[in-house]
Amino acid sequence: MQPILSITDLTKTYATGFKALKGISLDIREGEIFALLGPNGAGKTTLISIACGLVRPSGGRVTVGGHDITADYRSARGMIGLVPQELTTDAFETVWDTVTFSRGLFGKRRDPAHIEKVLRDLSLWDKRDATLRTLSGGMKRRVLIAKALSHEPRLLFLDEPTAGVDVELRRDMWRLVRALRDDGVTMVLTTHYIEEAEEMADRVGVIRGGELILVEEKAALMRQLGRKRLVIDLAAPVPGLPETLARHRLKASADGAQLFYTYEAAAAGAPDLGGLMQDLAGAGAVVRDVTTSQNTLEEIFVDLVSQRA
Amino acid sequence: MNIHAVRAIYGFEMARTLRTLTQSIVSPVLSTALYFVVFGAALGSRIPSVDGVSYGAFIVPGLVMLSLLTQSIANASFGIYFPRFTGTIYEILSAPISAFEIVAGYVGAAASKSIVLGLIIIATSALFVPLHVEHPVWMVAALVLTSVTFSLFGFVIGIWADGFEKLQLVPLLVVTPLTFLGGSFYSIETLPAPWRQIAYLNPVVYLVNGFRWSFVGRADVPPEVSFGMTLAILALCAALIAWIFRTGYRLKT
Ligand SMILES: Nc1ncnc2c1ncn2[C@@H]1O[C@H](COP(=O)(O)OP(=O)(O)O)[C@@H](O)[C@H]1O
Numbered sequence: 133m134q135p136i137l138s139i140t141d142l143t144k145t146y147a148t149g150f151k152a153l154k155g156i157s158l159d160i161r162e163g164e165i166f167a168l169l170g171p172n173g174a175g176k177t178t179l180i181s182i183a184c185g186l187v188r189p190s191g192g193r194v195t196v197g198g199h200d201i202t203a204d205y206r207s208a209r210g211m212i213g214l215v216p217q218e219l220t221t222d223a224f225e226t227v228w229d230t231v232t233f234s235r236g237l238f239g240k241r242r243d244p245a246h247i248e249k250v251l252r253d254l255s256l257w258d259k260r261d262a263t264l265r266t267l268s269g270g271m272k273r274r275v276l277i278a279k280a281l282s283h284e285p286r287l288l289f290l291d292e293p294t295a296g297v298d299v300e301l302r303r304d305m306w307r308l309v310r311a312l313r314d315d316g317v318t319m320v321l322t323t324h325y326i327e328e329a330e331e332m333a334d335r336v337g338v339i340r341g342g343e344l345i346l347v348e349e350k351a352a353l354m355r356q357l358g359r360k361r362l363v364i365d366l367a368a369p370v371p372g373l374p375e376t377l378a379r380h381r382l383k384a385s386a387d388g389a390q391l392f393y394t395y396e397a398a399a400a401g402a403p404d405l406g407g408l409m410q411d412l413a414g415a416g417a418v419v420r421d422v423t424t425s426q427n428t429l430e431e432i433f434v435d436l437v438s439q440r441a
Numbered sequence: 442m443n444i445h446a447v448r449a450i451y452g453f454e455m456a457r458t459l460r461t462l463t464q465s466i467v468s469p470v471l472s473t474a475l476y477f478v479v480f481g482a483a484l485g486s487r488i489p490s491v492d493g494v495s496y497g498a499f500i501v502p503g504l505v506m507l508s509l510l511t512q513s514i515a516n517a518s519f520g521i522y523f524p525r526f527t528g529t530i531y532e533i534l535s536a537p538i539s540a541f542e543i544v545a546g547y548v549g550a551a552a553s554k555s556i557v558l559g560l561i562i563i564a565t566s567a568l569f570v571p572l573h574v575e576h577p578v579w580m581v582a583a584l585v586l587t588s589v590t591f592s593l594f595g596f597v598i599g600i601w602a603d604g605f606e607k608l609q610l611v612p613l614l615v616v617t618p619l620t621f622l623g624g625s626f627y628s629i630e631t632l633p634a635p636w637r638q639i640a641y642l643n644p645v646v647y648l649v650n651g652f653r654w655s656f657v658g659r660a661d662v663p664p665e666v667s668f669g670m671t672l673a674i675l676a677l678c679a680a681l682i683a684w685i686f687r688t689g690y691r692l693k694t
C-alpha cells in the first residue's frame with residue numbers, strides 16, 4: 133500500500149547555516165500512529181513544518197497521499213491537519229467562528245453538524261460562544277485540535293500535544309486519538325516522553341541532531357524497555373556456575389564475584405526470584421547484596437543502533 | 442480556486458471591522474467632518490473659489506483620498522501583520538490556498554472597507570457643501586482602484602513590518618505628508634516654481650487629481666495620466682506581493 137506520508141532524503145539548513153535535518157527518509161503507513169521521539173532541538177518541529185508547508189525544505193522530497201507537497205500543494209495540504217506546538221490562537225473570535233474559519237480555509241463547504249461533533253468530542257461545546265482570549269491554556273489547546281479536525285484531515289500532526297497539559301486533557305486527548313484511529317486517520321505525534329509513545333503509538337521513530345537514528349515497532353521497543361537486570365554481589369566468588377543454577381541462565385562477572393540475572397518485568401509468568409535465592413543458598417553462595425536496574429531508553433537506543441551498525 | 446478559503450478570510454476580516462466599528466468608520470468620518478469645519482467653513486469663507494469651484498467642494502476629493510489612502514493601508518497592513526505577530530498565520534500558510542487567494546481575501550476585505558468608508562465620507566461632505574459629481578462612473582472607478590491599490594500597498598507593509606512601530610512608520614512618515622503635499626487642499630498650479638515641478642514627482646498628486654476630475658470635470662493633470670499612474674502603482678504592489686510569496690519573504694524560513 134502506498135504510504136500516506138513519504139519523506140525521502142529530506143534536509144533543512146536554516147538561514148543561520150544550522151543543519152536542522154540531515155537527510156531524513158521515512159514512510160508513514162496509512163492508519164498508523166507514529167510517535168517521533170527526540171530531545172529538544174532534534175528537528176521534530178522542523179520536520180512537521182516542512183510537511184505542512186510552513187518551512188521550505190533545502191533538499192529531498194515529501195509526498196502526502198502521493199501528492200508532492202510543493203508541486204501539488206493543494207491536494208497534499210488538503211489532507212493534513214496540524215496541531216502546532218505553540219499555543220497560538222486569535223483573541224477576539226469565538227470558538228465556533230475560529231473552528232468554522234479553519235474548515236473554510238481548507239476548502240470545505242460549511243458543515244455545522246461536523247463542527248458541532250468536533251466541539252462536543254473535545255468538550256468545547258459549552259464554550260462555543262466564548263471568545264478565545266477568555267479561555268484557559270488547556271481550552272486553547274483543545275481549540276487548536278478542533279481547528280485541525282474541522283476539515284476532516286486524513287493525516288494529523290500533533291506537535292507535542294501533551295506538553296504542559298493537565299491530566300484531564302491528556303486523558304481526553306488519548307481517547308480522541310483512539311477514536312480518530314478507528315476512523316482511519318493517520319497520526320504523527322512528537323514528544324520527548326517515552327510514556328507517551330508507549331501509550332499510543334504503533335511505531336516509534338527516534339530523532340536526534342536532525343538524524344532519524346531508529347524506527348521500530350513499539351512492541352519491540354517496549355519488550356526491550358521492560359527488561360530488568362538483577363545484580364547479585366557475592367561474599368566470595370563461586371568458581372564456575374553450579375549445575376543447580378543452570379535453569380536460571382545466570383551470567384557471572386569475570387572474577388565471579390557478581391552474578392547477573394535478566395528477566396522480563398512485564399512478562400506473563402513472574403520471574404522465579406524466590407527459587408533463584410534458594411538455589412543460590414543451596415549452591416553455597418553467600419549473597420551480600422542485591423540490586424536491580426531497568427534498561428533506560430538511552431541504553432535501548434544504543435543497543436538497537438549498535439545492532440544495526 | 443479555493444473559494445471557501447477566500448470567503449473565510451474575507452469574512453474573518455469583515456467581522457473584525459464590525460467589532461471595531463468606532464475605529465474603522467466613526468473616527469475617519471469624524472475627522473473628515475473636522476476638516477470641513479476648519480478648512481471648509483472657517484478658512485474656506487476667505488478663499489472664494491479655486492478654478493471656479495467653491496473651496497469646500499474643491500477639497501472633497503482630497504479629503505476622501507486622504508482617508509482612502511490611510512485607511513486602506515492601515516486595514517490591510519494590520520490584517521496581515523496581526524496573524525504574523527500572534528503566530529496564527531501558521532494556519533493560513535499550511536492551508537491549501539494560493540498566494541492569489543490569500544491576497545484576494547485580505548486585500549478584498551480591506552478595499553471593501555475603504556470603499557464603504559469613501560462613500561460614507563462623500564455622503565458626510567454633502568452635509569457641508571453642495572455636492573456635484575461630474576463623472577459618477579469614473580468617480581466610483583477611481584474609488585475602487587485607489588482602495589485596491591493602497592490595500593495592496595498596505596499588505597506589503599504588513600508583511601515587511603517586524604514591529605508595530607514599523608507598521609505606523611510608512612503611513613505616518615510617507616503617505617500622510619505626500620497626501621498633504623499632493624494637492625488635496627490646493628491646486629498644484631498655484632504653487633511657485635520650482636515647487637510646482639517638484640510636486641509632480643509626488644504620485645499622490647495624480648491620484649487626487651484623477652479623483653477631483655471625476656467630481657468637478659477639471660484638474661491639474663489629465664485624467665488618463667491619473668488613471669495610468671494609479672494602475673502603475675497597482676502593478677508595482679502586485680509585483681512586490683508576487684515576489685514576497687515566491688521567496689517566502691518574512692513568511693517562511
Ligand atoms: N528559523 C530558524 N532559524 C534557525 N534555526 C532554527 C530555526 N528554527 C529552528 N531552528 C533550530 O533547529 C533545531 C531544530 O528545531 P526544532 O525542529 O524546533 O526542534 P524540536 O521540535 O525537535 O525541538 C534547533 O536547534 C533550533 O534552534
Ligand SMILES: [Mg+2]
Nearest residue numbers: 176177178217
Ligand atoms: Mg518542537
